[in-house]
Amino acid sequence: MEIFGIPIQAFLGQLLLGLVNGSFYAMLSLGLAVIFGLLGIVNFAHGALYMIGAYVAWIGLDSFGINYWVSLVLAPVVVGALGVVIERLLLRHLYRVDPIYGLLLTFGLALIAEGVFREQFGVSGQQYDVPELLQGATNLGFMVLPNYRGWVVFASLTVCLGTWFLIERTRLGAYLRAGTENPQLVQAFGVNVPVMVMLTYAGGAGLAALAGVLAAPVIQVQPLMGSNLIIVVFAVVVIGGMGSILGSILTGLALGIIEGLTKVFYPEASNIVVFVIMAIVLMIRPAGLFGKEK
């Protein structure tokens, strides 16, 4: 069976790979959007936090025998704690100045993190084995689904929807959204806004780390894995607009799939297709697909 002259197996395989990438885009752009909403900072270090998450999992397994499932909880906690330190020590000085300083500071942090990991582990990629439970593949009849990839898509969709629920449907989420609109007023109502801001950054960092652990068995764990991804995620954020949570999830997934399909039909363009789409969206709808025009 073929679609446009491509064997359907290859087609579905790339589609799935695109979906896997798309779920990483979704998780990362979600974290970026939440952090930007409350802190007004575009977190360039998001890619580095994702990279550190993957390394925590790899070091854990390699040196301490900590298995994948524990890492799935441990890495976000470790990186979240790192996020607390970053927010308390550095970011908090920048809330009253132009947002570009936040971007520059986190850019510097990303350079530091990358440099340190490069010095420690070299530039070559490290292999992280798929956990035993998820090895192998399932034959769905029309395609063979590698179990781990199925798990990544399932897990990240669950996390994304969970985050959406937390922000849009709970009391805590209501505080968060109110804090985005008017922090002084929320503070006046007795909510401890500085702590909320700190925890938001930690949460975003943890989300990035979780994506890193999920990604570790699919890609090579290496120091530069974050910065190449974060630029694509920036484009995703520009396309989706940072206005809506569901919007960033959908945009992330859709762009992953489009990228995967480009790999099938015109592999040379697969690296740039997201940027081309960004340019087109900016020409037609500058605020982004789900953004609000200010």
Add this chain to the structure above:
Amino acid sequence: MTPAPGSSTAIAPLDAAVPAVSGKAAPPPSAVDPAAGVIARRGRVALWAGLALLLVAPLIGLYPVFMMKALCYAIFACAFNLLLGFTGLLSFGHAAFLGAAAYATGWLVRSAGWSPELGVLAGTAFAAALGLLVGLIAIRRQGIYFAMVTLAMAQMIYFIWLQAPFTGGEDGLQGVPRGRLFGVIPLENDLVLYYVVLAIFVAVFGFILRVVHSPYGQVLKAIRENEPRAVSLGYDVDRYKLLAFVLSTALAGLAGSLKCLVLGFASLTDAHWALSGEVVLMTLLGGMGTLAGPVVGAFTIIGLQDFLADKVGSWINVIIGAIFVICVVAFRRGFVGELIAWQRRRRAR
């Protein structure tokens, strides 16, 4: 080697001395500031002293190739500062234009046999055309989004170079000959090329000085300070911003073309986002929105990299990152900005 922080190389005239994106920190320069005249005069003296230093640099033992490289990055940083410091636009993809011009010049001079002056002109024009294209897309968003869009566009251009057949991929475009300027002046001689590069640098600096102090430059400043107000005064803000973007990318291209001639190669590092970050750092460290700041910043960073290259290996990125963090948290005015602020405080007493 590197001019020490706050050495006499650079003090800008006062009216150009307010950090661009200073939040609420800096008070606006007032026309009745009694210190302004004195500081402006001292700034001019410092600029001439800096020029004199650059003129004699190779004669007092500074290595010409290093000085040329630093001057190229100084042009790059000045071009970048025209956008960030004087228009308030943070382009996070400026390396794309430097790299594009370097590739264009390299290919034309090496493979098509063009003369160096035509190669540099064509490289600059190519960067300007690319700048027009990217600018048209990027100015559709403001503020922090502008930075993200330029970064993404630059990454796209980077991938195009990575795959294009004529750029030599990972190896880059090697062995670009310097040739003879106008068919007579031999540029293979480092000293001759140094003075050519210096002349171009001085011309660029003068051009930016002129732009900043022109009515056009005043409109740019108005846009930086308060864009909605500039719109309500009837200025077609997008056109002003686009022109500033094209001017800046053209000059960034000029820097790239010269760098390609000086070092004899163009490579992917010229177009990489890390370089886009470095030029931000040069401008920030020297003092954004000051005229001489980017020059001081470029010499400091290039000097630091040159000095540390064989000593610290990949720790250099950690050091650059740390300088970034320190600058943003505690040193947002930069060397020249601090110097001007210090002078003003002293005068105010």
